[in-house]
Amino acid sequence: MRRGAAFAARPTPWPARYWNARSTSAPRSHRFNCAVPACCSQASGRLRREAPMHDGLLRIGSAAVPYRYGADCTDGLAEGIEALGLGSAIVVIDEAVQSHAEPLLSRLGQRMQVRPIVIAGAEQHKRLSLVEEVLDRAVAEGADRTSAILAMGGGLVGNVAGLAASLLFRGVRLVHLPTTPVAAFDAVLSLKQGVNLRSGKNLCGAYTAPAMIGCDLTWLTTIPRRGLLTGIAEMAKNVLAVVPGRERDFEEALANLPDRPVAAFTTLFELGFDSKAPMLRTDPNEKKAALVFEYGHTVGHALESVAAGAMSHGEAVAWGMLTAAEASAQLGHLGDADLKRHYRLLSHLELPAPRIALERFDLESLATRLRSDNKRGHIPCPPESAPMVLLRRLGEPVADGDGMPLIPVSIGTALDAFEKVTATEEL
Ligand SMILES: NC(=O)c1ccc[n+]([C@@H]2O[C@H](COP(=O)([O-])OP(=O)(O)OC[C@H]3O[C@@H](n4cnc5c(N)ncnc54)[C@H](O)[C@@H]3O)[C@@H](O)[C@H]2O)c1
Ligand SMILES: [Zn+2]
Missing domain, CATH: 1.20.1090.10 (Dehydroquinate synthase-like - alpha domain)
Incomplete structure (x- = not known):
């Protein structure tokens, strides 16, 4: 692969306002389904019924990873990330989800430096060379040990950014912001960060616990039907190999996908979790x-x-x-x-x-x-x-x-x- 071929074209599509920390006294405007219970009680009936905020700690061995899954929950996600006390956020973004990223990055940009790195998500780019490109770009964008790498995209971005986070300065914090079913319901519920070698899949990697996992389930609604269905194969795997008693939940989620996608995603998240x-x-x-x-x-x-x-x-x-x-x-x-x-x-x-x-x-x-x-x-x-x-x-x-x-x-x-x-x- 030509060096840098996996990067979306520069100049950056992000307006400069994302790039600089602003006043920390910016007012917080909670919206429904944010992670704050008092606010969630104000939530719109439909969304609340379909997508209550799942907010808790995932224990992976000795690591306790905060997670937040909801719908239209930019504020809740931003508050979770801000609570990590980051010096800056290096956000590795799949080029397909830039419009989803904009509200969250805009909000984070009020509190910290945000540096987006947009990459083209394709399996043939999931290589060490792409990890190296991300690392070089992160350093060029001013990353230091107080920075975190935020991975916003599918499993591919999660793995590439995850491995980069485990290597940068021998380890900076990692935040997963999954935007596909494979990533949201499976890949991020794991410490495994791996990339491919010429000789095979995921042969090179590391174990890294994320500092947080955050997902706005509405991000997943822009995935074409075929990608959604095949992405859900990991959930079929869980039913077949681990929890066959949940077959009905799985089928109900599939039936809900066309008209109530957020409700379907919520069920699939529960199944994965x-x-x-x-x-x-x-x-x-x-x-x-x-x-x-x-x-x-x-x-x-x-x-x-x-x-x-x-x-x-x-x-x-x-x-x-x-x-x-x-x-x-x-x-x-x-x-x-x-x-x-x-x-x-x-x-x-x-x-x-x-x-x-x-x-x-x-x-x-x-x-x-x-x-x-x-x-x-x-x-x-x-x-x-x-x-x-x-x-x-x-x-x-x-x-x-x-x-x-x-x-x-x-x-x-x-x-x-x-x-x-x-x-x-x-x-
Ligand atoms: N434990 C683990 O680490 C683990 C587990 C499962 C899968 N994986 C890895 O994850 C990768 C597969 O992940 P994937 O299925 O998410 O694929 P992917 O990350 O390659 O994304 C698939 C496609 O969807 C696009 N996309 C992403 N989000 C979108 C959105 N919201 N709307 C529209 N388009 C969107 C991407 O640009 C890409 O073209 C594989 O490399 C696999 O090895 C890792
Ligand atoms: Zn898999």
Whole structure:
């Protein structure tokens, strides 16, 4: 990649008024659904019913991460960020969400220096070179150890900015402001910050606890339907692999998406949070029981990597889950009824016809990626195999003797299962 190719064109689209701290005595104008209970009680009935502010602490190991999720909650988010006492905010923004960022940055600019860095979010740019560009720009914009990096965008921006925050001056604070379902309901509920190497997905990274997570669910309403549906694949993963009892909530959220998107997003947030939070508390680095969240991600990452930007993370994970389910069935772990439930649940995501979507992947490229899966080493894995999460029934992974929800699956079995998925008539 040409250096800087992932950056949106300079000059910065931000007016200079964002760039300088203003008086700290600016009046606060609370709006409905801000994080202040007294104010929220004034909220408009509809929004309040659909999107009460979720405001609390996410415990990831010893870290307690404040989070705020609501709708039209600029003031609540700004107050949370201001409470961190930052010297300045370096805001890494996906170019697609600049208009969403404007009110928040404008408000933050009244209290602190705000330096936006706009990047083009594309998977092929999720590389160390982009992290380095962000670091150089942050320093050029005057970042110091009192600064935080704010990541506003999808999982890609979260990972790139997250890794930059863990490296800048050997670690500055990180604030996640997710704008996609993958990021809001899954990626930011994690310490993992990773970028891709030429040899594969997320092979290089660090564990970093954010200082805060904040999301205005209305940001997600500008994502095209297809992106929304495939992004929600991570929530289908949680239902299939962790909380099958929440299948009805998931389907209700999907039904609400067209007319009551904020209500749908609220349900999906609860689903993501309730699935992940209990495991992150005891397995913060996702190296033991929480590896179950890698369901669908072995073949999913291989597909995403080979697709080089032509397939979204969520879509790749959906195909990866079907492949894992087929492999689980072939190996005698998963019954036919639960295999069928996979196809039924994932059919809601309106995935493109599998043959059309997948026929361009040659099996040898997939095999190569599977051999360098980033979960290798969690368990002993013979050379011609890849570590996969398989299920014995919904919500119950196949575990090894130490309780790890990961087992080596021969590359041949994985590819057979993948071919079965591509030939399916079930979707
Ligand atoms: N634990 C983790 O760290 C973790 C977990 C899951 C996924 N991920 C990573 O996240 C990435 C996928 O994230 P993603 O699905 O959010 O993709 P993404 O960040 O690439 O965003 C997808 C597209 O949506 C656009 N976009 C973002 N917000 C928008 C909005 N509100 N309106 C309109 N367009 C918008 C972006 O410009 C981009 O084109 C992958 O790189 C994956 O590896 C990481
Ligand atoms: Zn994922």
